[in-house]
Amino acid sequence: MSITEGTPSTREFEDAVLAARRPVRVRVAGREALAFDVSGIPGAGRLPRALVELLENVVRHSASDTDAVRQARAVVEAGLAGEQGTEIEFMPARVLFQDFTGVPVFVDFASMRDAMVARGGDPSRVNPHIPCTLVVDHSVIADVAGEADACEKNQELEAQRNHERFAFLKWASQSFENVEIVPPGAGICHQLNIERFCRVVTTDALSTLDEPVACFDTLVGTDSHTTTANGVGVMGWGVGGIEAEAAALGQPISMLVPPVVELCLSGALRDGVSGMDLALTVAQLMRAAGVVGCLVEVTGEGVASLSATQRSCVANMTPEYGATTTLFPVDEKTLDYLTLTGRDAADVSFARAYLERQGTFGATSGRAYARTVTLDLATVEPSLAGPSRPHDRVAIAGLKERFERSAEKNGHGDLTQGFDVTCGDKAFGLRHGALAIAAITSCTTATDPSMMVAAGLLAKRAVGRGLAPKPWVKKILAPGSHATQLLLERAGLTEPLAKLGFFTCGFGCMSCIGNSGDIHPALRERADEMELTSVLSGNRNFEGRISPYVSQNYLCQPAYVVAYSLVGTMDVDLAHEPVGTDAEGKPVMLADLVPTNEEVDDLLAQVLTSSLFAEAKGSLKEGSASWHAIESSSSSTFPWDEGSTYVRRAPYFDIAKRRETVEVKDARALALLGDFVTTDHISPAGAIAADSPAARYLTEHGVVQKDFNTYGSRRGNHEVMARGTFANVKLRNALAGGRVGGWTRDFSDGEVKSIYDAAVDYAEQGVPLVVIAGKLYGSGSSRDWAGKGPLLLGVQAVIAQSFERIHRSNLVQMGVLPLQFKEGESATTLGLTGEEAFTVAPVSLAGGLPSPHEVEVTATRPDGTTTVFSCVVRVDTPMEGRFLEKGGILPYVLDEIS
DSSP states (O other): OOTTSSSSOHHHHHHHHHHHTSOEEEEETTEEEEEOOOTTSTTGGGSOHHHHHHHHHHHHHOSSHHHHHHHHHHHHHHHHHTSOOOEEEEOOSEEEEEHHHHHHHHHHHHHHHHHHHHTTOOGGGOOOSSOEEEEOOSSOOOSSOSSTTHHHHHHHHHHHHTHHHHHHHHHHHHHOTTEEEEOTTSBOHHHHIIIIIOOSEEEOTTOOSSSOEEEEOEEEESSGGGGGGGGGTOEEEEOOHHHHHHHHTTOOEEEEOOOEEEEEEESOOOTTOOHHHHHHHHHHHHHHHTOTTOEEEEESGGGGGSOHHHHHHHHHTGGGGTOSEEEOOBOHHHHHHHHHTTOOHHHHHHHHHHHHHHTOBSOOOSOOOSEEEEEEGGGOOOEEEOSSOTTOEEEGGGHHHHHHHHHHHTTOOOTTOEEEEEETTEEEEEETTBEEEEEEOSSSSTTOHHHHHHHHHHHHHHHHTTOOOOTTSEEEEOOSBHHHHHHHHHTTOHHHHHHTTOOBOOSSOGGGGTOOOOOOHHHHTTTTTSOOEEEESSSOOOTTTSOTTOSEEEEOOHHHHHHHHHHTBSSOOTTTSOSEEOTTSOEEOHHHHSOOHHHHHHHHHHHOOHHHHHHHHTTTTTOOHHHHTOOOOOSSSOOOOTTOSSOOOOOHHHHOOOOSEEEEEEEEEEEEOOSOOBHHHHSOOSBOOTTSHHHHHHHHTTOOGGGOOBTGGGTTOHHHHHHHTTOOTTOBOGGGTTOBSSEEEETTTTEEEEHHHHHHHHHHTTOOEEEEOOTTBTBSSOOTHHHHHHHHHTEEEEEESOBOHHHHHHHHHTTOEEEEEOTTOOTTTTTOOSOSEEEEEEEEOTTOOOSSOEEEEEEEOTTSOEEEEEEEEOOOSHHHHHHHHHTSHHHHHHHHHO
């Protein structure tokens, strides 16, 4: 459907957009602000709510009336047609960082200040342009568990390991404007976001008008599960560090208008069915529906039966089915949650009025969607997901079969085999399926008070029946905020949880990102023989993620984490088998322990009050004693320690070159890769292998192996990260002579060596590099180091059959030229072996770069013969051309503010 057909006319549409660009005044409850009202734009009333927000965004931020009309038309036409639309530029209201991905961003900002000084400018002018919040939540590890002082000990170890990073972050919090850094020990970014930072309606920080301008509260975050905010009606999603960095510096995010899929809910959840059970069901349903790259919008009368935090639990799982959002409406329950968690009453009233004016408050009807997926909430059943994918849901009764089938695939078909395991002074005969880790972890489920209370009540009943914890199970409790901890304390549930071994280990992501610490030594010694398992209340259970010693990982609600910890194995059917035996020798079934919804609600009515959140808020910015003990500089530029192995000044301004043309001459191939090479293959992640170039670097700098930490913790040191680029143990490079991992052939001497060492050799000889790849190069999670790492290795161009959208953009933003083989051509069809020298004809950047734009590439073989082919230059917008002209987005922004 086109809005140019019939009524209204094109002129009427243009006039309506121009009218919307004249702000109106909104006054409510003693608060007033200007607003850009898009409700009068033809078609806006039929758009999905998510597209109304994008429509308002482009109307408010477009640089000209002409551009505003073009982008508004793109949004409305795509929305009414239920199709993907053309390109628009989205400017979020704020950015959310976690510390692993946030540290390198602030290292770049600090390096930009140094570059400003080198130009004779004022470094204090380099600041994020929109509000940025960084929560230190990824660094704490459950080294200590099952002890009353586990939290304090883990915080001390965290501070010792990350002293350099934390000192840098403290400096950043004091030096930069528009920056708020939440110290370690406060909670995780997603839960704190909905409890503290989400406002639903906020103020435009980029407005040049003399009065405040109200706008939808939108965000991007450097964590995939930023979508948790969708549960309270705040539109946001995860992006890579480079996109977040660009947004923070006031640069809009280029995107195609996505199709919007409706998830229509009916009915209500049955007694004992949790938000996590619903989240796992939705993940399975939407993965099957195929919504990758879509916006999902939740509608239907079933929405009203869900609490704000149950909705957030569902929204948290969005990345697990590949969607961009799972956006719930803002309604009375949302506003009640904002009030409960301490938002100002005038702000809440203003938010309602603003949304009502835009036509997006509460349940709405008559909106156009690409398609509709339905779910009756009454059909949701208690569930788990596993053993390695979040959308592989299984009912409790089906877990035993799922485990056994997976164990057989892993080569452990004899499930009767016994293993003698000694814990303390007792010996146990365990079998495959023994539970190594049971973690109530913070990301998905700790946001929902009802699930945490249910876990505590189950523990209380278990203790009352005389059930005891299994000693080989490592039990981890990681509340997502101090409000969750206070909730358990006020409800009298910390004691029964502790009696079963669930002591608070810290306030951070922990097991969900693999920070589980070591498992019981007796199980670790048997890990090669036994099919070990874990159970956690998080959102990701990929193979090897939770612990390198664990084969199968299962997701479920916190109460079931407690239950399975009492059994001590996942080779069990708790629908028919007992959890344990009580003091009288009677079997205790899961149904005997699970509390009813009425019990949970009655307890919540007593303890879940605004005073709880007010008390928790006081500790938000305090930080631990270990954090306070860290000294930091107060200077406008950061005093880099050249001996630091965690934080180093970024070199991008040193290597950036301003240019009117891009030309690559006589480059050698660093890698010849196949299809579906992901950012996990490119970007350093996980443990640092003892025989890797990164390990060699750390050893040379006096770091012993036990202190190597992870690539994630060292993202602020480009020396470590460059050495880990393309170092994935599963990488298959055709130039490596059959060797799997981060290896390549160095054509300067013919030897197969690490990709980093080969890149160093080429750099010493002044030889530029290219990467040759197949389809969907750079797919998977958007990772900033997948763009930064190749640049630091000397890669000037990537030639691929196709690119993942965000990674292609990241390459351009780092000054690397993305070239795409013409349709039907590839390295294989052109007979390229990677032994050639590649020359790319000059690409003019003057006046922007129209797309599609082709360039000639000449591949010269060792015998002097050549193959000449054309590639499409994938610099898709004039703005990207300007980034490339300046050598990347950071030099571009520096030029803008110098």
